[in-house]
Amino acid sequence: MNRVTVVENESFAVWVYPQRRLVHQQIRGPLSGSQFREVLTKGADVLAEYRATKWLSDDRSRKNTVDLESQRSWAVDVWFPRAVAAGWKYWALVQPEDPSFRLDMKVFGHFVYTMGIVVHVFNEMASANVWLDEQTVTNSSRNWAG
Numbered sequence: 001m002n003r004v005t006v007v008e009n010e011s012f013a014v015w016v017y018p019q020r021r022l023v024h025q026q027i028r029g030p031l032s033g034s035q036f037r038e039v040l041t042k043g044a045d046v047l048a049e050y051r052a053t054k055w056l057s058d059d060r061s062r063k064n065t066v067d068l069e070s071q072r073s074w075a076v077d078v079w080f081p082r083a084v085a086a087g088w089k090y091w092a093l094v095q096p097e098d099p100s101f102r103l104d105m106k107v108f109g110h111f112v113y114t115m116g117i118v119v120h121v122f123n124e125m126a127s128a129n130v131w132l133d134e135q136t137v138t139n140s141s142r143n144w145a146g
Helices: 033-049 068-086 099-114 125-134
Strands: 004-008 012-017 022-027 054-058 090-094 118-122
Touching (some): 022 033, 090 125, 118 125
């Protein structure tokens, strides 16, 4: 499947799969607040540019040290409305191993669900990809599997 690299470095990567209308973000190492915002901003940019509706978050890295609480207001007030306006509908979250980070992601996942995004949490990538490929914009079933 055709993959376009948006940004890739030792801490994170963002790719887009145009045919699948999918943004794929991967956390690889410790992130600062500005890097966290860069990952999400790049993802929102390609949601709009490629008319993507799906977002795959690979947050399995044990090295992700971003303080989500300090980034929450920016994510909710700035990034989230922009991502939704760009067409975001479906989010597959491959959860991190760190239990405290899992809880943060669960809270944010529930928030985006209440705002209309179909969210599903996975322990591994293969299932997340299968689920995303089954989702279409006309699929109106909403679920929160967090």
